[in-house]
Amino acid sequence: MDTRITLEARHGARGAVRPVTLVAIAVIVMLAIASWFLIIQPHEEMVLSDAGGHPSTPVTPGTVAAPPPANVEAMGTDQLLSEARKAMNDQRYLAPAGNNAFEFYLKALEREPGNAVATDALRETFPFAASSAEQAINARNFNEAQREIDLLAKADPANFTLTILRSKLDAQRKLQDKEQQQASDQERQQQLAAQKAAEEKAAADKAAEAQQASTTAPKGTTAGSTRNAASSQAAETAAAPAPVQAAPTSTPAVLIRSVNPRYPTQAQRARTEGYVVLSFTVTSEGRTSNIKVTEAQPRRVFDRAAIDAVERWEFKPATRNGEPVDSTLTNRINFTLGQP
Structure with missing residues (x-):
């Protein structure tokens, strides 16, 4: 057989592979495009429709009065999912408490762990809910913002957005x-300025009265009578008993601004109650310092929350002889479920 014929046949076979490869690549690309338009995009539109908009759309509070809390314990999984979709359409992602999408979805997952609808919905709607919590922070509704952040943490505790929200809440x-x-x-x-002005006015009025009295004194008063009056006054002064030095006066520190402690989330979930007894110093500026836990029940559960609250208390400082001084106080803080 002619070797040249064999080589030409092989080269022809290699050249024929290239068009087939291009056709295969084109088919794969067309299938990917078709999958996007026929499967992925309709799914995203359906999720966004349930969520009530696009993640970039700002969450605006509704004008309709908030519905009352729902009895989630009496609902089945399907009813919980239905109520969650209604809440999503009304943009009730995290509020009001007891009647919002996240609580419905989380309860559905508690009833049926691994429920795909609830899991996907919580993941897809997390940005909307985070925006709602941020609005509560900006409005300085700190208790509500803390509740919403804790609810977000139940859905996705490792989400970095929670760190940002907590930092913003602390900063605010x-x-x-x-x-x-x-x-x-x-x-x-x-x-203090008003008090000083009043004292200066009283002193000026007193000086004016003394000057007026000296101006209107009887003209017949002689030097001799003046000397006699002075001698009489000196005798009365000598006969008068020496003034008794007044005992030093003092007043205790008075609380003028208190901050309620935040109930620890873990203790609230475990339905734990207790108390903390703190000893602290009230400085002459009315601030608290040297805060120490002297007694706690249970130990180390409520200590941090109690200390954080007392750090922000303000006092009218104790005084001694009219001057502000440092003082030491002891206070017991109770942690009871259902407290405001």
Whole structure:
């Protein structure tokens, strides 16, 4: 057989493979495009329709009055999913408490672990709910914001958005405390300025009265009578008993602004109650310092929450002889379920 013929046949076979490969690639691309338009895109549109919009759409509070809490314990899984979809359409992602989409979906997962509808819905709607919690933070509704963040953590505890929300909540709390402290300091300065002005006015009035009395004294008064009056006054002064030095006066510190402690989430879930006894110093500026736990039941459950609350308390400081001084106080903080 001619070797040249064999080589030409092989080269022809290699060249024929290229068009087949291109056709295969084109078919794969067309199938991917068809899958997008026929499967993926309709699924996303359906999820967004249930969610009430696109993740970039800002969440706006509804004008309709919030519905009352639902009796989720009496609902089956299908009813929970149905109520969750209604809540999604009304943009009730996390609020009001007891009648929102996340609580319905979480209850459905509790009834039926691994439920695909509830799992997918919680994942897809997490951005909307996070936006709702951020709005509560910006409105400085701190208790509601904390509740919504805790609810988000039940759905996805490892989501980094929770770290951002908690940081914003802490920053807003500190900013509010700073503003309140500045307002308190300004009010105190105004009170001191008003008190000083009143004292200066009283002194001026007294000086004016003394000057007027000296001007209207009888003209017949002689030097001799003046000396006699002075001698009589000196005798009365010598006969008068020496003044008794007054005992030092003091007043205790008075609480003027308190902050309720936040109930720890783990203790609330476990239905745990208790108390913490704290000893702390009230400085001459009315702030608290050297806060120590002297007694707690149960131990180390409520300590941090109690200390955080007392750190933000403000007092009218104790005084001794009219001057503010440091003082030491002891206070017991009770943690009871159902407390405001």
